[in-house]
Amino acid sequence: MNHCHECGHRLTLRPFPEEGDVPYCTPCAAFRFPVFSTAVSTAILNPAMDRVLLIRQTNRDDFILLAGYVKKGEDAENTLVREVREEVGLNVTAFEYMRSRYFARTNTLMLNFVCVADSEDVSRLNYEISKAVWFPLHEATRQIKDGSLAKAFLLAIVARLGDNEQRLRPAASILN
Template sequence: MSEKYCQVCGSKLIDKELEGEGMVPFCPACNEFRFPMYNVAVSMIVINKKTDKILLIKQYGRDVYILVAGYVNRGEQLEHAVVRELKEETGMTASHIRFNRTKFFEPSNTLMCNFTVYVDSDSELSTNKEIDSFNWFAFDDARKNIKPGSLAAEFLNAYLDEL
């Protein structure tokens, strides 16, 4: 059980059988089942259509390249979060987006939803304070430069392997 306390009243949860679902966290004080909660985020393979290159970024003082990513706001559609995060972090406007795949990332309790995002050019590129540095890479070079063993690398490599 990942949730230990009720998100409504704060009481300690117990595991209880729910027909058709198996063992589910249950709040005896509220007399309600409390399905596990988790974060949702989007990550994106940003491709410049003019140069056919992929944008990789460095963040938070780390010296490794990763994909642009961000959390989805409550009630926000994934596609809207992709467009918003791209604009917030890079200043660029998405001309087209395509869903790739998802994977649950246990360390941050987050369902990561990966997309390919196409921009017409990098003329709008103006990074915010979340991005320390960035670089545009040819497809093979992006594969070589992304943080090895990361979820970002897993998403990028899966995308490139399908081309």
């Protein structure tokens, strides 16, 4: 970040207690901490929790996990439910937050979830998705794009599911 998001003035670095050098706007007399996007990513499991849905975005060749940006005023859990419904036409019945990772290419903090869908019916894909395929869990780890953040998330989810058979948190327990 080189310029103030409020006034457009060029930022300089100034020491900030316990933070090191932080961009500072002299006209605004304010420190400007980094601004980035926030998105959710999810491995969608079928109701039996033995298959995962991988998608291909329109004009892309690789399988990935479903993901979408958090809208202003929206929390991550509602984003998860909205994105799954909008992109693949499924309803989330349960979910669990897994972990986060920063994705430098798009300056985005990715919040990763695993969720359970109410069915395997992917007949209502929106324009962003060219293909959606249910794979057995370990097969999905071979199908997803190598070296991707999605693959790292999926491997962690498969390990989590293998280590612990407990049910995920019902979606209704968190959402309005």
